[in-house]
């Protein structure tokens with residue numbers, strides 16, 4: 001049912017007239033709830049407020065599926081500028097990049113060179129880079145990109161695995177085998193946010209939750225740091241219970257939540273003694289990201305529709 005809702009919302013969001021209208025009015029109608037600013041300077045007050053409350057940040061410079069090499073280079077320059085802005089503001093430049101944003105769909109070598117340069121810049125300034133996982137067409141190329149980045153010396157770069165894909169347990173094994181040191185590996189586990197062919201995904205939420213925890217437990221057993229990226233209370237409680245029961249070192253579990261989603265729970269997790277990092281989107285290219293948040297939850301769409309009439 002939720003899958004149908006998601007496919008419906010993402011299908012409508014992709015229609016040209018809807019996209020044009022939403023890009024014109026969406027910022028005012030609600031995108032601002034999920035995006036901290038249209039450039040890094042505008043986002044700084046929100047980032048500082050998060051850090052002051054004991055949460056950490058990972059900044060996502062919005063952008064994806066760029067059309068040509070020049071656009072990929074312009075996006076990489078925007079990410080580089082964001083890393084510099086964060087470092088100058090005294091914030092560790094921990095950033096998330098979408099591989100198609102830096103050209104993965106166009107030229108794997110171009111994407112690899114840009115990711116290597118950004119990861120090295122972030123690490124030199126005391127931060128690190130994560131490669132987000134996009135739709136299933138790019139999973140193989142993203143795993144290969146991650147491995148190339150490690151081989152190029154940016155060992156703190158991390159990846160993401162999507163629990164809803166049937167293929168993901170094998171991808172975790174590939175990632176563990178390729179990691180320079182599984183004990184230094186960091187991996188974010190998510191449910192998955194794209195409208196995929198039903199034959200490629202698990203169909204019900206109970207199965208996705210089970211797959212999520214199986215992946216997390218396998219990565220923990222291999223010694224990795226697992227970033228449990230979810231707002232799902234059941235998964236949050238299960239992950240915390242597993243970490244307690246297994247006596248995991250505190251650094252091996254980090255909860256990651258999205259900016260603007262369950263802010264009270266974000267703070268409560270800090271009070272409970274957990275490491276918490278908030279994924280904070282910044283930039284002008286917010287439409288795809290915003291559509292996926294609406295597709296996740298009917299209440300988010302209702303929030304925007306209320307803005308239209310009120």
Ligand SMILES: Cc1cc2nc3c(=O)[nH]c(=O)nc-3n(C[C@H](O)[C@H](O)[C@H](O)COP(=O)(O)OP(=O)(O)OC[C@H]3O[C@@H](n4cnc5c(N)ncnc54)[C@H](O)[C@@H]3O)c2cc1C
Pocket residue numbers: 131132133134160162190191192193194229230231232233256257258261262278279293294296297300
């Ligand atoms: C830090 C982070 C990074 C991510 N990176 C990726 C990635 O690289 N690739 C990818 O495919 N996906 C990514 N995602 C998205 C993820 O795949 C899910 O689509 C998303 O997290 C929703 O699933 P959920 O596990 O939070 O649980 P859900 O089952 O969607 O939600 C559980 C409960 O959380 C609350 N909630 C959930 N979503 C919202 C919302 N949008 N607004 C308000 N309340 C909400 C509601 O109370 C809901 O009942 C990321 C998510 C996070 C948190």
